[in-house]
Amino acid sequence: MGDGLRLALTTYSVNPRGGVVHTLELAEALQAAGVLVTVVALSDQGKGFFREVGVPVRLIDAPAPAPTLEERVFQSIATLTEYLGEIGDQFDIVHSQDCISARAAARIRDAGTSYRVIRTVHHVDDFTTQALMDCQRNAILEPDDVLVVSKLWQDLLLKDYGVHAGIVTNGIRAERFSAGISELRRKELRQKLGVDDRFVYLTVGGIEPRKGTAYLVEALARLKATHPNPPMLAIIGGHSFQDYRAYRESVLDSLEPSGLELGKDVVLLGTVSDAELPEWFSAADGFAFPSMKEGWGLVVLEAMAAGLPVVTSDIDVFHEFLTDEDDALMTNAGDAASLAQGLARLVDDEETRRRLAQHGPTVAARYPWSATAEQHLEVYRRALNAR
Template identity: 25%
Template sequence: MDIGFYHDAAGTRHAGGIAVYTQRMAAELSKRHDVTLYTGSGEIAPVLSDSDVTIVETPSFRDHPTRWLDPLNPLGAQNREKFLMTLWAARNDVIDHMNDHLDVLCTYQFLDDLLLSNLVDIPTLHTFHRASSVSPAAWVRDRLSQTDLLVANSDDTARQLTEAFDYDFEGIVYPGVDLDQFRPGVEPAFETDRPAILFVGRLVESKGIDDLLEGVAALDVDQEVHFVGRGDHDRIRQRATRLGIHDDVVCHGEVPHPDLPAYYAAADVFCLPSHTESFGLVNVEAMACGLPVVTTDLEGIKTYLSNGENGLLTQVGDPQDLTDKLTMLLESPALRSRLGEQARADVQDFSWTAQARHLERICRNGLETVTEIDRPSTVPARADTI
């Protein structure tokens, strides 16, 4: 098959969660198929430069003059960039390249799906990474998208969207993990004489940052908590100061994805106390590194984590429950070892290779059922610039 992937930032080194998902799927499938990634210009991620993926770059529109309209734009800066990228692609023969070279085009964000499914003359496959069933974007996509094949990144995402929109999903393709990269025995990124609790992710309220700080403040054992990710580090330090744990908190900032195994290797416990999570890939990465995980009992997370078997689950928004579970692990090296070993064994089914095989089957089966595509001609006239 000739498979295309489309994402504005999937080619770059400093890619976020959905972008990492896109680039890893593209790299894996390029081992067996002709794969093209359409992405914005930037420093190409090693996983792509070391693969057989063909990269078709568009300009980056991050600093485009229209950025001054972002405060008035209800869709936000990223969707402005996506719209301009797709407009450029339509005007500069990139859409024609898709029609001429691909059997199927895969998208991962709502505006990409909405625009491209109406522009290309080939089947499109869209993967949902969250169940935004009540958002205006979800309703607009539902009304106007011409996508042929739907996939979800977790059973819970599929369930919620099916209830909201009566969607018929082709299958589930979970986020994956590179088991060779994320493994025990990696050289640690930092050293400490105290037990280390690690958080990786965006430093936002929905990730349970305040719950984690409160839970750590109530611990009777001596420890450090390390934060890796982008966000308001000053707010975390101020909150830690008010809780009396300022000296116990370390903020490392944003770390390139290939460097994360070293941070997992340096920690004793991983904690992701999210209030909402469709899957929680960082949990799986920590488990692959043999690190015991404390996280919340959300449906997407329970896809791979069973309380007391390969990790510990806490109630959402309950700092005291978090304190109790962290205490269990920090006071018992044997429990940490048992949960970590079982976690590493249980995430084997979530390798990128295994998940790419699922997507491959979905594409192949879906192409057998999709009827001939007849899209209206909506491509703007060609232009060299926007």
């Protein structure tokens, strides 16, 4: 099925961020379809991927961390460019999942290597320096073909960049999250949180502006002021190329004045192992994801596959695969009062919890990685014919 296609999937990191998860899952699904896939990634000084990978992997040591984001970005582009210059002629297509690896791939193509560059834009970052904004723009304009995972981003790229992007849906390995855990294991995980009968909300993605964490904490504080046995929040994640320390410190500093206690009402689990991640979905009672911006929101489908009732924001991209009240409770983005109402309703209304939990696995089952791989194969075939 792969027609002997030699494909490199490139990514800027080995950590469990959404675009990296997408890269690995897509690589394995494409290999199963007969494609000769190699994953190329920047590594944190010899560190491998966060999980075992079932396709050939080539890791390049990332440069030592520079003091500014701008320096880190351009040093990473230079490192990837040098490496792709050595191996680029081994591939027919280099498919990049981020602006760093896309710019590196385009430089080697422009230097004469005959592969075709494809870029998936998962979202556009809110950079604050002109150099990074220009870099991001070029990473969208330079590839031969651009893909997105949602209609929202297809429209935005056409409006803001004049780029006609194709849509390929995201995917999920639903069986990984629907397997469940024993009651004993569930009890063990909840004991790590120090809870017994409290309602546990889980969120994944760390503390970032894009994830709406400040609104989530404010909403949680509202519930603590009104509920005799208020829910608590467990936060998984933290790895990011960008530096969100100031935002993180601001959010954590807001806990005590809001009546919340770190380690009791809000627990930071950090980065958990790949094996443990689906277990936390099974240990929680609800999933909260009040994002302000997403390319798709893969983790929402992971929660739904696990049978967790979900509260999200109402950003446009979520409406592409969720129906309010049927699949999730969708609250006003950036509105802590609206979010608090949604969180409270899930805590208080057993029928709502049951309905959402029943619908979730059905929604998740619509997006297998095999279907995503087939969509990509069509894109690759057209790209090769256009050379």
